[in-house]
Amino acid sequence: MKMKKIIVAIDGPASSGKSTTAKQLAKKLNCIYVDSGAMYRAVALFLLQNEIDFDDKKLLRKALLGISIEIVPSRDRSENTIILNGVDVSKKIREPEITNYSSTIAAEGLIRKRMVELQRKMSEKQSIVMDGRDIGTVVFPNADFKFFLVASIEERAKRRWTENQNKGLGKKTLIEIKEELAFRDKRDSTRKIAPLKKAEDAIEIDTTNLSIQQQVNKIFGLIKK
Numbered sequence: 152m153k154m155k156k157i158i159v160a161i162d163g164p165a166s167s168g169k170s171t172t173a174k175q176l177a178k179k180l181n182c183i184y185v186d187s188g189a190m191y192r193a194v195a196l197f198l199l200q201n202e203i204d205f206d207d208k209k210l211l212r213k214a215l216l217g218i219s220i221e222i223v224p225s226r227d228r229s230e231n232t233i234i235l236n237g238v239d240v241s242k243k244i245r246e247p248e249i250t251n252y253s254s255t256i257a258a259e260g261l262i263r264k265r266m267v268e269l270q271r272k273m274s275e276k277q278s279i280v281m282d283g284r285d286i287g288t289v290v291f292p293n294a295d296f297k298f299f300l301v302a303s304i305e306e307r308a309k310r311r312w313t314e315n316q317n318k319g320l321g322k323k324t325l326i327e328i329k330e331e332l333a334f335r336d337k338r339d340s341t342r343k344i345a346p347l348k349k350a351e352d353a354i355e356i357d358t359t360n361l362s363i364q365q366q367v368n369k370i371f372g373l374i375k376k
Contacts, residue, residue, distance in 0.1 A: 158281070297350050
C-alpha cells in the first residue's frame with residue numbers, strides 16, 4: 152500500500168491488543184512500528200540496574216541524557232529489537248517486574264519529556280505506527296489517524312495470562328492479573344501528566360470479541376478508506 156508519509160497513533164489500556172495490532176498494521180502499511188511502551192520499559196530497566204532513584208530529579212536528569220534507545224525492525228518488519236546503550240534488551244524488558252515499574256516511572260515528567268522528544272524524532276523522516284497511552288493526545292496530537300482500543304478487563308486478563316504462560320514469565324493467577332490490570336488502569340488514567348484517555352478525534356474499537364487479524368483488517372480498512 153503506497154501512500155504519503157503518515158503517523159498512526161494507537162492508544163488504549165494494557166492488553167487491549169495495541170502492540171500486536173500496531174506491529175501487524177505497520178507491516179501491512181510497510182512502515183515502522185514504534186512500541187512506546189518498550190522505550191519506557193528500557194528506561195525502567197536502566198534505572199533498576201543502576202539503582203537510580205527517579206525521585207532524585209538532578210540524578211534522573213543526568214541519567215536520561217546518558218540513555219540511548221534504538222528500535223531496530225527486522226528485515227520483514229515482523230519484530231523489533233530494542234537496543235539500550237548498545238545492548239539488546241528485547242527480552243529483559245518484558246519481564247513482569249520491568250513492566251510494572253515502567254508504569255510507575257511513566258508518570259514522571261522528566262522521563263516523559265525525554266521520551267516524547269525521541270518519539271517525535273522517529274517520525275521526521277518516515278511513516279510510523281506507534282502505540283501507547285498518550286500517543287494521540289500528547290506525542291502526536293496531529294496524527295493522521297488515531298485509534299483507541301478497549302476490551303473487557305476479563306478478556307484483557309486472559310490475554311495477559313496466556314502471554315505470560317507462553318513466555319514462561321511468572322506464575323500469577325488470572326485473578327491476580329485482573330487485579331493488577333485494574334490497578335494499572337486507575338494509575339494510568341488518573342496520573343497528572345499525560346493520563347490515559349481517548350483523544351476527542353480518535354476512533355474507538357472494542358477488541359473484546361475480535362481476533363488480532365480482525366483488528367488489523369478493521370483499522371487498515373479505515374485508513375485505506
